[in-house]
Amino acid sequence: MKLDNLPEEIRELVEKSSKGESESGGRIGSGGYTAEDPSVFHDVLIGLSLQKNILLKGPTGSGKTKLAESVSHTFNQPMYSINCSIDLDTEAMLGFKTIEQVDGKSSITFVEGPVIQAMKKGHILYIDEINMAKPETLPILNGVLDYRRTITNPFTNEVITAAEGFKVVAAINEGYIGTVPLNEALKNRFIVIDVPYIKGDTLKSVLTAQSALKDERMIDQFVALSADLFTQVQNGQVSEEAASIRALLDTCDLAIYMPPKRAIQRGIIDKLEDDREKSAVKNIADTIFE
Numbered sequence: 386m387k388l389d390n391l392p393e394e395i396r397e398l399v400e401k402s403s404k405g406e407s408e409s410g411g412r413i414g415s416g417g418y419t420a421e422d423p424s425v426f427h428d429v430l431i432g433l434s435l436q437k438n439i440l441l442k443g444p445t446g447s448g449k450t451k452l453a454e455s456v457s458h459t460f461n462q463p464m465y466s467i468n469c470s471i472d473l474d475t476e477a478m479l480g481f482k483t484i485e486q487v488d489g490k491s492s493i494t495f496v497e498g499p500v501i502q503a504m505k506k507g508h509i510l511y512i513d514e515i516n517m518a519k520p521e522t523l524p525i526l527n528g529v530l531d532y533r534r535t536i537t538n539p540f541t542n543e544v545i546t547a548a549e550g551f552k553v554v555a556a557i558n559e560g561y562i563g564t565v566p567l568n569e570a571l572k573n574r575f576i577v578i579d580v581p582y583i584k585g586d587t588l589k590s591v592l593t594a595q596s597a598l599k600d601e602r603m604i605d606q607f608v609a610l611s612a613d614l615f616t617q618v619q620n621g622q623v624s625e626e627a628a629s630i631r632a633l634l635d636t637c638d639l640a641i642y643m644p645p646k647r648a649i650q651r652g653i654i655d656k657l658e659d660d661r662e663k664s665a666v667k668n669i670a671d672t673i674f675e
């Protein structure tokens with residue numbers, strides 16, 4: 386278990402609740418989530434240790450998936466993921482029946498999906514973009530997400546109660562095109578943690594660690610660019626995704642091989658729809674990079 390730097394009381398909680406089978410299936414996430422406010426990660430760990438479901442709420446590229454991976458890393462428990470979309474169906478969550486040939490004979494077997502596997506093994510279930518699913522798809526998980534921690538598999542009639550250690554983390558990207566407001570009963574089953582874009586020295590350390598760009602002066606310039614973009618986002622001049630850390634990391638990588646302003650054009654500006662937003666970002670880039 387990777388518990389360095391955690392306050393004593395949180396470390397004890399994490400140790401107690403980090404059960405689950407250690408064998409096969411799922412994948413232990415890599416760590417690396419960094420935030421200026423340590424309470425973001427600490428509160429996620431506390432909530433999960435107390436068997437609460439966690440809903441990470443934040444704009445695209447703000448590190449929600451990275452945070453979930455870091456949870457898996459810290460608890461040393463494998464993570465099973467569901468990526469929600471309007472096409473998500475019960476089979477993608479719970480599993481499906483298939484015909485298998487055993488000794489020349491056909492038999493029907495059930496291939497367990499991420500929810501059933503994580504429940505049975507006492508591992509972590511990550512439900513990404515939970516508000517992209519059709520509202521009628523997720524209520525089947527209501528019993529999994531409350532004190533019952535139980536589901537009746539509609540394909541096999543098996544009643545499954547989650548093994549000790551089972552944890553649920555979900556992520557939501559509010560206001561994003563194609564999303565629907567989360568059903569209240571579903572939202573009610575989660576503790577909500579905001580995951581904002583990182584800034585300043587924290588951003589610098591993430592760019593230094595995750596980008597291939599090694600020119601410290603240029604990294605400082607990209608941190609300044611991000612701060613200015615953030616101000617424009619707050620003023621309502623540009624949309625939130627312009628300040629995405631993912632886009633900034635891509636831009637830093639490109640800037641090793643092309644002038645930084647071209648990298649910004651490719652990595653940030655060309656993703657924006659609105660011409661006024663594009664020129665606002667371009668103006669900021671012009672003030673920081675010659």
Ligand SMILES: Nc1ncnc2c1ncn2[C@@H]1O[C@H](COP(=O)(O)OP(=O)(O)OP(=O)(O)O)[C@@H](O)[C@H]1O
Pocket residue numbers: 417418419420443444445446447448449450451452556558583591595630631634
């Ligand atoms: N606070 C952070 N700490 C470490 N890495 C971060 C952080 N924020 C963003 N990143 C990096 O930025 C990239 C995007 O992060 P991630 O995929 O976790 O975002 P997300 O919030 O899940 O995005 P989306 O909503 O689009 O799925 C990753 O490469 C991740 O490592």
